[in-house]
Amino acid sequence: MLVTGHCSACHSLQLVTTQRGDRDFWLNTIRWMQRTQKLWEIPPDQEEIILNYLETHYNETEWGRRPPLAASLMPSENVNAN
Amino acid sequence: MPWLPFNAHAMQGEAVKPDLRVLNDRPLNAETPAHLLNDATTPTRYLFVRNNGNPPVDTNPEEWQLRIEGESCVRPTTFSIDELKERFEIVSYDLQLECGGNGRSEFRPRASGNQWTTGAIGCPRWTGVRVKDVLDYCGVKEDAQYVGFLGADTHLSGDPNKVVISRGVPVEKAREVESLIAFELNGEPIPLLHGAPLRLVCGGWPGSVSGKWLTHLLIRDRVHDGPKMGGNSYRVPCAPVAPGTEVPDDQMCIIESMPVKSLITSPRSGMTVNGSQLDVSGQAWAGDLKVTSVHTSVDFGQTWQAAEVAAPRNRLAWQQWRARVHFPKPGYYEIWARATDELGRSQPMLIPGWNPKGYLNNAAHRTAVQSV
Numbered sequence: 001m002l003v004t005g006h007c008s009a010c011h012s013l014q015l016v017t018t019q020r021g022d023r024d025f026w027l028n029t030i031r032w033m034q035r036t037q038k039l040w041e042i043p044p045d046q047e048e049i050i051l052n053y054l055e056t057h058y059n060e061t062e063w064g065r066r067p068p069l070a071a072s073l074m075p076s077e078n079v080n081a082n
Numbered sequence: 083m084p085w086l087p088f089n090a091h092a093m094q095g096e097a098v099k100p101d102l103r104v105l106n107d108r109p110l111n112a113e114t115p116a117h118l119l120n121d122a123t124t125p126t127r128y129l130f131v132r133n134n135g136n137p138p139v140d141t142n143p144e145e146w147q148l149r150i151e152g153e154s155c156v157r158p159t160t161f162s163i164d165e166l167k168e169r170f171e172i173v174s175y176d177l178q179l180e181c182g183g184n185g186r187s188e189f190r191p192r193a194s195g196n197q198w199t200t201g202a203i204g205c206p207r208w209t210g211v212r213v214k215d216v217l218d219y220c221g222v223k224e225d226a227q228y229v230g231f232l233g234a235d236t237h238l239s240g241d242p243n244k245v246v247i248s249r250g251v252p253v254e255k256a257r258e259v260e261s262l263i264a265f266e267l268n269g270e271p272i273p274l275l276h277g278a279p280l281r282l283v284c285g286g287w288p289g290s291v292s293g294k295w296l297t298h299l300l301i302r303d304r305v306h307d308g309p310k311m312g313g314n315s316y317r318v319p320c321a322p323v324a325p326g327t328e329v330p331d332d333q334m335c336i337i338e339s340m341p342v343k344s345l346i347t348s349p350r351s352g353m354t355v356n357g358s359q360l361d362v363s364g365q366a367w368a369g370d371l372k373v374t375s376v377h378t379s380v381d382f383g384q385t386w387q388a389a390e391v392a393a394p395r396n397r398l399a400w401q402q403w404r405a406r407v408h409f410p411k412p413g414y415y416e417i418w419a420r421a422t423d424e425l426g427r428s429q430p431m432l433i434p435g436w437n438p439k440g441y442l443n444n445a446a447h448r449t450a451v452q453s454v
Contacts, residue, residue, distance in 0.1 A: 065432040066188065066445065070199075073351035075414065075452035 002050050006042055016054070020061055026054040098273065099127060105196045109133035109238060110275065113184075113201030116447065117350035119365060122395070122402055123176050124204035126268050131275050132181050132202060134310070135246030138234035138295050143271065143279035148263065152230070152300035156221025163265055163280060169219070170211035175260050175285070176399035178205040178367045180340050182288030182316050185443025188433050191326045193440025200345060200447060205365070205400040208283045210264030213299070214257040222253065222301055229256040230306030231282050231293030248308025249316065250300070251284050251291050255338075260285055260398050263296065285398035286369040288316050288337050288441070311336070318437040325436035339369030342429060343444040344376055344403070344421035351449035358453065359408050360417075366391065367400035368423035376403040379418045383431055386420070409453040420446045 007016055021029070030047070033039035042050065102112035112131045119128060143163050151158035161169075181202035186193050196202075213229065230250035237244035255261065262283045265272060272278045277294025284291050290310065300306065310316060317334040319327070344366035349355065366373040372394060377386040389405035409415055422428040429446045 065190070069351070069416070069448060069450050074450050075352050075354050077354065077414075077452050 002046050003053060006039075006046075006050065010037070010039070017058065020058055021054075022059055023051055023055040025060075026051055026058070098275065099131060101128065102130065103201065105198065109135055111196045113198055114204065115350075116200050116345050116347055116449070118347075119201070119204065119345055120347040120363065122205075123268070124206040126206060126270070126273065126276070129179075129204040129206055129267075129276065130181065130202045132196070132289055133235070133275075134290075135235040135237050137274050137278075138236065141234075141274060141278040141295065143265070146279050146297075148280060148296060149298045150216060150220040150301070151298065153303040154223040154226035155301040156223060157219075159220045161216075166211050166216070166263065167265075170215045172209065172211060173259075173262070174207055174209040174266075175262070175397075176205050176207050176395045177260060177262070177283050177285030178203065178398060178400045179283070179285060179289045179292060180204075180343075180367070182290060182337050182340070182441045183439065185445065186440035188443055188445065189325075189436060189440040190433075191436075193438065195439060202289070203343075203345070203365075203367075205367070206268050208262055208264040209266035209269070210262035210280075210283070212259060213261040213263055213282070213284075214259065216263060216299070217253075217256065217301065220301070223303070225303045226253050226301050227304055228252055228302040228306040230300040230302055230308050230311075231296055232298035232300070232308075233277075233281075233293045234295040234297050245309050247290065247293070247310045248306070249290050249293065249310055250302070250306040250308070251287060252305075252338075253301075255284055255287065255291075258284075260396065263299075286339055286367075286371075288340060290316055305336070314438045316441065317439075318435070318441055322435050323437070327436075329438060337441055339371070340367075341434075341442055341444040342366070342368040342371070342373060342421050342423040342427055343447075344373070344419045344429065345447050346378075346417055346419050346449045349449070349451060351451075354452045354454055356454060358410070359406055360451065360453075361404065361406050362389075362417055362419075363402065363404040364419055364447070365400045366403050366419075366421035368421065370398070371423045371425065372397075373401050373403075373421045374424050376405075376419060376421045378405045378407055379420075380407050380409060380415045382416065383418060389419070412453050415451050415453055417449045417451065418446050 104112045149160045184202035187197040280296045282293045319329045320335040346364040348363045376389040389403040391403045420429045
């Protein structure tokens with residue numbers, strides 16, 4: 001309900017449900033929208049509920065047939081490439 | 083081997099295998115980083131460890147006995163290790179041993195079990211007597227189908243009557259000249275973690291058929307039915323299934339030969355290298371079969387170059403390969419290697435057929451280098 005209220009004012013909820021990410025991904029997305037896309041301040045207690053919801057239901061599913069090489073196997077120049 | 087309490091076995095594991103990556107410390111399971119598998123014959127310290135239970139505490143070779151029996155055994159017989167050595171020809175072979183679950187960590191949905199990446203493989207030298215000679219001495223009835231093993235390892239629950247694992251191979255595999263009842267690994271008595279003082283070695287098949295701490299061989303008149311012969315253990319769907327499918331028991335088939343596979347053992351993944359060319363080497367193996375070619379790619383599989391592949395030291399030994407790769411300009415490269423067996427089957431780039439326990443992942447090995 002909170003997600004619907006805060007998010008679908010501007011864009012379709014499909015833009016949420018087609019994405020996957022961890023808590024940081026969703027938080028960064030909210031901050032980016034606030035910084036550049038005119039999203040309003042969300043009260044902290046509501047933001048907490050939204051992040052919990054998105055993290056639980058729209059987290060990374062790791063469903064790929066072949067993940068990237070592990071960070072431990074990467075040249076040092078590229079350890080953050082993943 | 084001196085008597086050791088179990089926690090000492092785990093510590094001993096760390097002491098004798100300091101370079102391995104421990105996946106589970108009880109029971110001890112540890113894999114070898116790819117760059118440590120560069121030797122033609124795998125040194126004992128670099129051989130992976132796979133345990134289902136706890137190693138036995140008393141492995142005195144002078145008191146050890148091997149009993150051959152079963153419905154299809156004509157003359158059930160008990161041998162000491164000295165008797166085996168006196169009565170039968172002693173032979174040595176380099177035999178590759180790979181855990182059926184090697185590569186399991188890449189399956190999605192995930193499969194439960196040790197999350198092996200690429201390191202549950204090795205090809206050390208084994209010395210022992212041939213299973214076939216011992217079977218012939220004891221007499222194999224016409225109706226014999228399978229040879230099962232029993233070992234002296236103990237169940238994690240502590241229940242002394244619970245068999246940890248009792249698998250085996252069809253009689254034809256047991257009778258191959260390379261199938262051994264082994265007492266030496268790389269010229270030394272087999273260490274505790276690898277099955278002291280006596281173990282079965284049937285190269286090219288999932289490592290679990292090569293029973294450790296061997297006490298019994300059972301010549302069976304049926305497919306052996308010990309623990310870990312049924313259900314999802316060391317079995318895959320008889321027909322391919324979509325990822326995540328629940329497969330009924332009667333549609334699961336026992337894994338036999340392991341599939342064609344290879345490793346890049348030099349350079350170590352993650353290296354920064356100078357210059358536009360690089361010498362690359364590795365190992366390739368194909369279960370019961372020979373590897374006929376290995377190809378490498380540094381452009382994500384758009385082009386492939388043939389590597390030089392050595393002959394195996396003997397049947398069921400892995401084969402060393404080497405290649406010189408060229409980088410057109412500085413940057414990030416992945417070196418991919420793909421082996422092909424004598425039936426023309428090669429390694430997939432993606433993860434092959436999903437199965438409930440995540441066996442038989444022979445997807446091509448990838449390493450990363452930065453060329454500067």
